[in-house]
Amino acid sequence: xxxxxxxxxxxxxxxxxxxxxxxxxxxxxxxxxxxxxxxxxxxxxxxxxxxxxxxxxxxxxxxxxxxxxxxxxxxxxxxxxxxxxxxxxxxxxxxxxxxxxxxx
Numbered sequence: 001x002x003x004x005x006x007x008x009x010x011x012x013x014x015x016x017x018x019x020x021x022x023x024x025x026x027x028x029x030x031x032x033x034x035x036x037x038x039x040x041x042x043x044x045x046x047x048x049x050x051x052x053x054x055x056x057x058x059x060x061x062x063x064x065x066x067x068x069x070x071x072x073x074x075x076x077x078x079x080x081x082x083x084x085x086x087x088x089x090x091x092x093x094x095x096x097x098x099x100x101x102x103x104x
Contacts, residue, residue: 001039001052001053002051002054003053003055004060005059006060009063014078019078019079020053021039021042021075021100022076023039024057024069025056027058031072031089032072039052050104057069073090075096087099
């Protein structure tokens, strides 16, 4: 799992070689904290298929604004610099894995 910022977003997400799941989150967000261990597990289990990145919306306000993030957690899958799938809200582990599989 990697941490990205407004300044590293383009290089680490938009120009990434493979798909990247970006978690838009904040420290004060309960559902975000709930989702974190599941995302870490996903990052380990699917490391060869997808990169998992987190961006703190309070510390990096430009990127969530650019992608219209209104609620958190918001999960977006980027492929070749474009958003290919979006989910808002915490998901149970099985649903998260299912969504990622169907989005790859």
